[in-house]
Amino acid sequence: MTPDNISASAVNSLRVKSLLDEVPKTLIAKAVGMNRQVVARHLKSGDMRLSEFIKTAHALGADPVKVLADAVTEEKKKAPAATGAE
Template sequence: MTVNSNKISALAVEKLQRERRAANIPQRTIANELGVSRQTVNQKFQAGDMKLTEFIIMAFAVGVCPHEILAEAEALAEGGE
């Protein structure tokens, strides 16, 4: 089986964005945690790609486990639910 890391990454970032919205956490809060502007956070979500360290910091700021988001994204990329 071929793992499509770009697809997994994009799905994980999309899931993290949904979790952020569901938790009603503003991008400004995430930006403060990362030490960047809100616009930079928005760009990272829009691009669907970011550094692993950024993803982990964002996940903890949102209150979710990064490995659970990645596992779900991997399952979706493989065609599972």
């Protein structure tokens, strides 16, 4: 479990939510204050600044703290399986 894995998992959760809820990237971009292409690139790469993450979560109606907590929990579940430890 690394910070990079956790942040990528959290951003991926937002990407999936945006796709499932069919939220246009232009709407997210307006809320975040950047253009649609940059938002799409950040969501796809799994990497964005914390302020962008929080604004994106709010634009999607998600609680950014819960999204991060869920990502930590998910990565903890993966960690023992990846190392073979229990």
